[in-house]
Amino acid sequence: MEVAEEAAGCSLRPFSCEQGLLSRPDGSATFVQGDTSVLAGLYGPAEVKGSRESPDGATVEVLLRPKVGLPGVAERSREQLLRRTFEAVLLGSLHPRTSITVVLQVLSDAGSLLACCLNAACMGLLDAGLPLSSLFCGVTCALDPHGDIILDPTARQEQEAHAVLTFAIDSAQRKVLATTTRGSCSAEEAGLPAPRPISGRGGVAAATRAGSGL
Amino acid sequence: MKETPLSNCERRFLLRAIQERKRLDGRQCYDYRNVRISFGPEHGCCVVELGKTRVLGQVSCELVPPKPNRATEGILFCNLELSPMAAPGFEPGRQSELLVKVNRLIERCLRNSKCIDTESLCVVAGEKVWQIRVDLHLLNHDGNIVDAASIAGIVALCHFRRPDVSVQGKEVTVYSPEERDPVPLSIHHMPICVSFAFFQQGTYLLVDPNEREERVMDGLLVIAMNKHREICTIQSSGGIMLLKDQVLRCSKITAVKVAEITELIQKALENDQKLRKEGGKFGFAESIPNQKITAFKMDSAAVDTNNVEEQAEEIITKADPPSEVFAKPILHTPGTAQIGEGIENAWGDLEESEREEAAEEEGESSTTAFECQRTETEDTSMMNEAKDDPIVLSDSEEEEVVILEPQEVPKKTRPQTTLKQESTSKKAFNKKRRKKRASR
Numbered sequence: 001m002e003v004a005e006e007a008a009g010c011s012l013r014p015f016s017c018e019q020g021l022l023s024r025p026d027g028s029a030t031f032v033q034g035d036t037s038v039l040a041g042l043y044g045p046a047e048v049k050g051s052r053e054s055p056d057g058a059t060v061e062v063l064l065r066p067k068v069g070l071p072g073v074a075e076r077s078r079e080q081l082l083r084r085t086f087e088a089v090l091l092g093s094l095h096p097r098t099s100i101t102v103v104l105q106v107l108s109d110a111g112s113l114l115a116c117c118l119n120a121a122c123m124g125l126l127d128a129g130l131p132l133s134s135l136f137c138g139v140t141c142a143l144d145p146h147g148d149i150i151l152d153p154t155a156r157q158e159q160e161a162h163a164v165l166t167f168a169i170d171s172a173q174r175k176v177l178a179t180t181t182r183g184s185c186s187a188e189e190a191g192l193p194a195p196r197p198i199s200g201r202g203g204v205a206a207a208t209r210a211g212s213g214l
Numbered sequence: 215m216k217e218t219p220l221s222n223c224e225r226r227f228l229l230r231a232i233q234e235r236k237r238l239d240g241r242q243c244y245d246y247r248n249v250r251i252s253f254g255p256e257h258g259c260c261v262v263e264l265g266k267t268r269v270l271g272q273v274s275c276e277l278v279p280p281k282p283n284r285a286t287e288g289i290l291f292c293n294l295e296l297s298p299m300a301a302p303g304f305e306p307g308r309q310s311e312l313l314v315k316v317n318r319l320i321e322r323c324l325r326n327s328k329c330i331d332t333e334s335l336c337v338v339a340g341e342k343v344w345q346i347r348v349d350l351h352l353l354n355h356d357g358n359i360v361d362a363a364s365i366a367g368i369v370a371l372c373h374f375r376r377p378d379v380s381v382q383g384k385e386v387t388v389y390s391p392e393e394r395d396p397v398p399l400s401i402h403h404m405p406i407c408v409s410f411a412f413f414q415q416g417t418y419l420l421v422d423p424n425e426r427e428e429r430v431m432d433g434l435l436v437i438a439m440n441k442h443r444e445i446c447t448i449q450s451s452g453g454i455m456l457l458k459d460q461v462l463r464c465s466k467i468t469a470v471k472v473a474e475i476t477e478l479i480q481k482a483l484e485n486d487q488k489l490r491k492e493g494g495k496f497g498f499a500e501s502i503p504n505q506k507i508t509a510f511k512m513d514s515a516a517v518d519t520n521n522v523e524e525q526a527e528e529i530i531t532k533a534d535p536p537s538e539v540f541a542k543p544i545l546h547t548p549g550t551a552q553i554g555e556g557i558e559n560a561w562g563d564l565e566e567s568e569r570e571e572a573a574e575e576e577g578e579s580s581t582t583a584f585e586c587q588r589t590e591t592e593d594t595s596m597m598n599e600a601k602d603d604p605i606v607l608s609d610s611e612e613e614e615v616v617i618l619e620p621q622e623v624p625k626k627t628r629p630q631t632t633l634k635q636e637s638t639s640k641k642a643f644n645k646k647r648r649k650k651r652a653s654r
Binding site: 014016023047127 | 215216255256259261266270272274295298300301302306347349351353355497499503506508509510511512513514
C-alpha cells in the first residue's frame with residue numbers, strides 16, 4: 001500500500017465553527033465540515049414536565065431535524081445515539097430535576113452527517129456553559145471496496161463504501177464513547193480486539209488520530 | 215419548556231417608549247432591520263437573517279401525478295416549521311395557533327399569488343408533473359416570522375435548479391446534474407410580505423416589529439406585494455379597526471420596502487451565481503466570519519495514519535481476548551432450549567468465599583432484579599458470621615431443587631421472601647441462585 005494512497009484518503013475536509021449565533025437559545029453553534037453543515041441550539045438547564053423529571057440528574061432530550069420532510073425512524077435512532085453520548089459526558093447530577101434540550105438542524109448534508117452533529121452539539125454544549133466531564137468529537141470513517149480507510153467521507157464516498165463507521169471520541173482519555181456502523185466490515189478492520197490477533201487496519205486508531213486533530 | 219411571560223413593567227415601558235416614538239433597538243418607526251442572505255452549497259438552500267430572526271429555506275422537487283382537476287399544472291407545496299430551538303416555548307409536535315397562521319400566510323403569499331409558472335412544471339399532461347416543495351425552518355424567533363419566511367421562500371425558489379427532462383412520446387428521461395445542467399424555475403414575480411404592528415387601537419404603527427414589540431401589540435397588518443406594486447395578499451388580524459387612509463399609507467410604505475428588499479435579493483442571487491460560475495468558494499462555510507472570537511476555521515488537514523497499523527496491533531495484543539464463545543444451543547424439550555452453561559454451583563464448598571460474597575452483597579444496592587428483603591438478610595448474616603454457619607437452602611418455589619449435604623451445625627431455616635424466578639433450565643439458573651442468598 002503506497003503512502004500516497006493512504007494520504008489521499010486520510011485527510012479531513014476544511015472545517016469551521018461559530019458559537020453563539022442565535023439569540024434565543026441558551027447555547028448555539030454551527031459546525032461546517034466541507035459542505036456538510038449542522039446547527040445546534042440548546043436549552044438548559046430548564047424546567048421539565050413532571051413525569052419526565054429525574055431526581056438523579058438532568059433529563060437530556062435530543063431532537064434531530066432533517067432539512068426536507070418530517071423526521072422519521074432514522075432520525076429517531078440517531079437521536080437516541082446522540083442522547084446516550086451526551087449523557088455520558090454531561091455532569092447531569094449537578095442539575096437534578098431539570099431538562100437539557102439539544103435541537104440539531106441539518107443545514108446541508110454532504111457526507112459524515114452524524115459526526116458533524118456530534119461536533120456541533122459539543123460546541124453548543126460548551127456555548128451553553130453546561131458542565132461536561134470532557135469534550136468529545138465525532139469522526140466518520142468509510143471503508144471503500146479496495147479496503148482503504150477514508151476519513152470524513154463525502155456523500156459519494158459514503159455511497160460507494162462497503163462500510164461506514166462513525167465514532168464519538170472523548171477528549172480526556174481518547175476513548176470511544178459511541179460507535180455506529182452501516183454496512184459490513186470485519187472486526188479487524190474496525191479495530192476491535194479479535195479472538196486471535198490479526199494484523200489489519202485500525203479504523204479506531206485512525207479515527208482517534210483524526211479526533212485529536214479536531 | 216414554557217415561554218417566560220412578559221412582565222407588566224416591561225409591557226408598560228415598551229408602550230410608553232412607542233408613544234414617544236422610540237424603539238428599543240434605536241430604529242425609526244418605519245425602519246426595517248438588516249436583511250442578510252446566505253446560500254448553501256446545493257441549489258435551493260438559503261438562510262435569511264432579518265435582524266436576529268433566522269429562517270432556513272430549502273426547495274426540492276419530485277415527479278408526481280398531478281391533481282385531477284389541474285392536470286396540466288405542477289404543484290407547489292410550502293411548509294414552515296417552528297424549530298424547537300427558535301424559542302423556548304416551541305415544542306415539537308404541537309400544532310400551535312401561530313404555526314397555522316404563519317403557514318397560511320406563506321401559502322397565500324407564494325402559492326395563491328402564482329409567482330411560479332406552474333404550467334411550465336408539467337412534464338406529461340395528466341400523468342407526470344413536478345411537485346416543488348419549499349421547506350422553511352424558523353431557527354431563531356426575534357419577531358416578524360412572516361417577513362423573514364417569505365423572503366427565504368422566494369429566494370430559495372429563485373435559487374433552485376430542477377433537473378432537466380426530455381419527453382419522447384410516453385417516455386420521460388430525467389437527466390442528472392452531471393449529464394445536463396439543471397434548469398431554473400420560471401418565476402413571474404417576487405412577492406414579499408411586510409408586517410405592520412399597531413398599538414393603542416391603531417394610533418401608533420411600527421414596521422417590522424421585533425419579538426418584544428409583537429408581544430405588546432394590539433393588531434398586525436401583513437401586506438404581500440411585489441416590486442410592480444401589485445398587492446398579492448393583505449391580512450389584518452388582532453381585531454383592530456383601521457381607517458382606509460391608514461391602510462393606504464401602509465401600502466405605500468410596503469411598496470418602498472419591497473423595492474429595497476427585491477434589489478437586495480437580486481444582488482445576492484447574482485453574487486452567488488458569479489461565485490459558482492467562477493469556481494469560487496460558496497456555501498455556508500463562507501458565511502462564517504473570519505476574524506471573530508466565537509468563530510474558528512481550519513483548512514483541510516491531513517491525518518497521519520502511517521503508524522496506524524502498528525498502533526492497532528498493539529491495542530489488539532494488549533487487549534483481553536473476549537470470553538469463550540458459547541456452544542450451540544441445546545434443545546431439552548420442544549420449547550425449552552439452553553445456551554451456555556452457568557457457573558458451577560459451589561454452595562456448601564468454600565466457607566470463606568461465601569462469607570466474602572455475603573459482605574459484598576451487603577454493600578451492593580438492592581437493584582437486582584430479584585426482590586430480597588435486605589434488612590433481614592443483614593441481620594441474619596451478622597448472626598451467621600458470629601456463628602460461622604454455612605448457607606442452607608430454604609423453601610423456594612422452583613422445581614428441581616438442589617439439596618445440599620446436611621451439615622453438623624443445626625440448620626437455620628428462615629422464611630424466605632418470594633423471589634421472582636424464571637427458569638428455563640436448571641443449569642442456567644445456578645449462577646442466579648448463588649446471588650440470592652437470603653437465608654443468611
